[in-house]
Amino acid sequence: TKFNGQHVPPFPFLNADTIKDAVKEGHWLVEFFSPYCHHCQAFAPVLQTLYEFYYTSHPLGSTTTEDAEALNSFTRYYDFNFAKIDCVANGDLCTEYNVQSYPTMLLIKNGEVTKTHKGQMDLKRASDFVEEILETIKPGSRPKEGVKLPVVGADHVDEDAEIDEPSAKDKDPEAGAAAASKHNEIAATATASETVAKPTPKPPKDVNLEGKSVDLTMDTFQKKVTFTKEPWFVKFYAPWCHHCQALAPNWAEMAREMKGKLNIGEVNCEVEKQLCKNAKIKAFPTLKFLRGGEFVEYEGLRGVGDLISYAEKAVDSGMGVLDVDATEFQNMEETEEVIFTYFYDHATTSEDFAALERLSLQLIGKARLVKTQDKKLAERFKISTWPRLLVSRDGQPTYYTALAPKDMRDVAKVLTWMRSVWLPLVPELTAGNSREIMGGRLVVLGILSRDRADEFGRAKKELKSAALEWMDISKSQFQLERQELRDAKQLKIEEAETKGDEKAEEKAKLIKVDTEKLLNKRKEVGFAWVDGVFWERWIKNIYGVRVEVDGERVIVNDEDRKLYYDHTPNGNAITPSRTSILETLRDITDKSSAHLVSPKSSSAFAFFFNFTRIWTDHPFFTIILLSGIVAGTVYSRRQRRSGFRGTFGGLNGAIGEVEKG
CATH class of the missing domain: 3.40.30.10 (Glutaredoxin)
Structure with missing residues (x-):
């Protein structure tokens, strides 16, 4: 030059x-x-x-x-x-x-x-x-x-x-x-200094200059998205899709808000059929955030605020994994419920950091991911080997147990673990996250009311305290069971040595204490809360609770078995208190004695939330489904008059709740 x-x-x-x-x-x-x-x-x-x-x-x-x-x-x-x-x-x-x-x-x-x-x-x-x-x-x-x-x-x-x-x-x-x-x-x-100020990163100035969602074709998609490292938030839609039409103004408003921050695009799948086939689009609309040849599908709510919040978090993720010190981490804990932290040292390689960067895409809207080599943080979380990954939820750490280099760089394996722990300790239950929260485990569900601010705050605090205490109890139980397996192995080795049986001794030494199997056989317990006023009719129909009449209550739900528990071993209603919750959990999970707490059926639970998701994603399909149910009901009544007996299994009550929601 x-x-x-x-x-x-x-x-x-x-x-x-x-x-x-x-x-x-x-x-x-x-x-x-x-x-x-x-x-x-x-x-x-x-x-x-x-x-x-x-x-x-x-x-x-x-x-x-x-x-x-x-x-x-x-x-x-x-x-x-x-x-x-x-x-x-x-x-x-x-x-x-x-x-x-x-x-x-x-x-x-x-x-x-x-x-x-x-x-x-x-x-x-x-x-x-x-x-x-x-x-x-x-x-x-x-x-x-x-x-x-x-x-x-x-x-x-x-x-x-x-x-x-x-x-x-x-x-x-x-x-x-x-x-x-x-x-x-x-x-x-x-x-x-351990508190060096870090500048606020800014996106480049040539991004989304007009604040509009750009129409993308096969050619422009490849040039602007596939073959670049630029991040894009893209909507795949069909013009005839009514839900796509309803989303359009919110999408346009989000694009305006992201002017100069994030590229926003859209693909008409009626015109670009091959592109949508390549992108494996199976429903409309589908929203994807794409960056550097990888993508993550957006599955959240589609209000303007929800879209903007996600897009802003996507922008932050594009700035790389933030490096923090102890003071910055402590400040972050005041606003973030879930923080994944990667501890590294001078020996951590570029391959390790490359794998870490790939994880940030999948965590958008779920949790924060940071890295650190701060000694105070290492001391706080008792880190003695590097690199090491943990998640902190309300200050309570959970560690990624695989320590081999290949395991730390295995993005799929690390992501599987992250999915199991990326929920807050006590998240709010909604139709959008119900499957993730309720499936495959016992869930302590607090039925609360935002209208009573003082009680609401105290109840959430008690739920969180119970969750933390139960984590400590579960950890102690796991360590005890693991030690029992190790003791049993050592006993077999010693018995073989005493008998002089070398073959039995070698066999005993080969016994593997499978901690992963031990973890998998334990019934996981999660915690959540639900707005008892907003979901009043559904909660009354499923659990028989009206928060405005009965006050704050707690249900222990076992979705896999379609059962729930609403009383303590003493026969009292479970309330948002550590004592009430923990004594009930101990009884439910204790396999060594007869249970004092009897379960009740909650079979309509899955139907309700599945139905709500269908209503959200496919409203016109839902109308057809409702019409079919109404027609079936009329037909059923006519058949009853003719001597035919039939039932819909009590589903009308749950549908009534959807009509309110």
């Missing part, structure tokens, strides 16, 4: 083979970046302009030389160089330099890192950063009045441009040495 009429060589790149020799002498300002990082992409033209501006500057006044080795060249005068390192291609090198987020700027002096800046900057801030360094190198050499900066992307400095006023700390050139000492002290403190 050329700048101010002078030739500028390409921006230097370093790698693991060249960096040691390059930075062992002089001053090097090195950017560590990822080509897939949006804020790196946004910062790239700023850094290029910064490089061209300083490379062609002349500290001792006007000159025509383009030789970098000339005495009056910027490079020679300050012994200062710019460089970049691609952290995707050189992951281990970036780990070696303790790079935790992108972009990171390191000032390396004679092989040692002396200054760090994390995050992108505008040209003024970047220039201030460089000016501070230059004043440190040669005190008093920088213009007291400041420098004229070009416009980002320009090939020259406009002579009519106003001079950017220098930062206050660099106004006194005679105090350069003292300033340098002070700046280095500040930099050292910032580097050592």
Whole structure:
């Protein structure tokens, strides 16, 4: 390129083979970046302009030389160089330099890192950063009045441009040495500090410039979505689909809100049939978030607020896995119910980090994923091996138990574990998440009322306390059962040794204490709450509870067996209290004695929530279904008059609840 009429060589790149020799002498300002990082992409033209501006500057006044080795060249005068390192291609090198987020700027002096800046900057801030360094190198050499900066992307400095006023700390050139000492002290403190402020990442400026949902064809989909790393939120629809028509205004409003933040698109599957077939679209509308050749299907509610909330979380996920320290993690716990945390150290490889980045896509709208090498966090969660993955729910950790490198990089295996623990300790039960919450386990379900704020707060607190205490009880029981298996194995080994039976001894030693099997045979217990006012008629029909009359109650639901429990061993109604809940759970799960708590049937539960999901996704199909039921009811009554006896199994009551909802 050329700048101010002078030739500028390409921006230097370093790698693991060249960096040691390059930075062992002089001053090097090195950017560590990822080509897939949006804020790196946004910062790239700023850094290029910064490089061209300083490379062609002349500290001792006007000159025509383009030789970098000339005495009056910027490079020679300050012994200062710019460089970049691609952290995707050189992951281990970036780990070696303790790079935790992108972009990171390191000032390396004679092989040692002396200054760090994390995050992108505008040209003024970047220039201030460089000016501070230059004043440190040669005190008093920088213009007291400041420098004229070009416009980002320009090939020259406009002579009519106003001079950017220098930062206050660099106004006194005679105090350069003292300033340098002070700046280095500040930099050292910032580097050592455990609360270094991280810049708020921003998406690139060329995203969704018009705030509209873009029509995508097979050709444009491949060019803009498939063959790029750009994130897209895409709606697959059919014009005749009434539910698609109902979604359209909300989708358009969400696209407007995402202007400059996230690409929004839509595919007409009546026109682009092959594209929709390739995307395995089986129902309309289908919403998918796509990035870098991978996708996740959106299964949440379709209100404007719900779509915007998901889209904003999708934008955040595109910024990479956030690196946090103990203070930032603690602040995050105040707003996030579920946080997955990846602990790493200097030996963690680029393959490990690549696998971690792939997980973030699947967690959008589910939970936060962060990484850390903070010692305080490692001590808090008793981490002694790296890398390690855990989930923290209300401060209570659950660990991913597979520790082998291949298991930590097995995205499918890790994701399976994440799905089992990504719900909050006590989530709200809705039609949208009912299958995930209720299926395959006992669920302690609090029937609460938001209308009574004080009781509602206390009840949720008691439910959460009971959940935490039950987790501790379950953990102790698991450890006890595991130890019993180990003791039984050791006993067989000792018996064989006593008898001198080498064959039996070898056989006993081969006995595997299968902890995974032990976990699988235990009945999992989950906790949730439901709005007893909003779902009043359904709850009354299924569980016989009216929260406005009976007050807050708790049900223990066993969906697999279509049973529920509503009384304690003493015969009292289960209330939102730790004592009431835990004594009931102990009785239900105790296999060694007769149960004092008797279950009741809840067979209409599955029908209700399945019906609600059908109503949400396919309203016209539901109308047809309802019409069929009405017709069947009329026919049934006529048959009764003729002596035919029939029933719908009490389904009319549940349908009545849908009509209210």
